[in-house]
């Protein structure tokens with residue numbers, strides 16, 4: 001376990017190493033960020049966007065919250081998406097869930113945590129919407145299936161936001177993806193939910209849900 005002083009020591013060593021290996025790296029970052037990617041992921045400390053994808057500072061714009069949820073009225077998430085799409089002109093937004101997510105597990109069990117129950121309620125809505133499909137699976141598959149289903153539902157929520165509806169209407173090329181990360185093996189899975197237009201949401205959604213259930217059955 002690192003102490004706070006260790007964090008500063010590591011930081012100095014990292015900055016020195018970067019500057020030594022790539023002189024001018026930090027100076028180039030001061031000009032402007034121009035990432036192609038936006039990552040919407042879980043706050044879980046085991047799921048660091050840059051390290052998992054091998055992306056450097058300046059290459060991925062990140063928004064994280066408990067269980068990677070995009071709520072229609074969450075001004076924090078929507079503002080981040082708007083900034084990414086309209087100012088930074090990202091080309092891809094990936095919603096990334098992860099297996100072993102405590103938020104998903106709490107939603108599945110109906111566990112009471114406290115204030116966060118109200119946030120996790122959004123995943124319980126996903127659970128309830130797909131209750132019949134989930135109950136048909138073996139119990140040990142349900143948490144991973146709910147993780148995947150939650151990602152797919154949150155991709156839809158990004159797609160139907162005013163930001164994306166307007167971006168696609170004016171012809172901007174942005175694709176929204178649904179991925180899941182395996183904390184147990186370090187690998188990303190593509191949930192085959194990559195949406196690049198309003199028209200394609202519905203058929204891709206149906207196919208992706210079927211794909212999740214088939215893979216877990």
Ligand SMILES: [Zn+2]
Nearest residue numbers: 042044101102
């Ligand atoms: Zn999580």
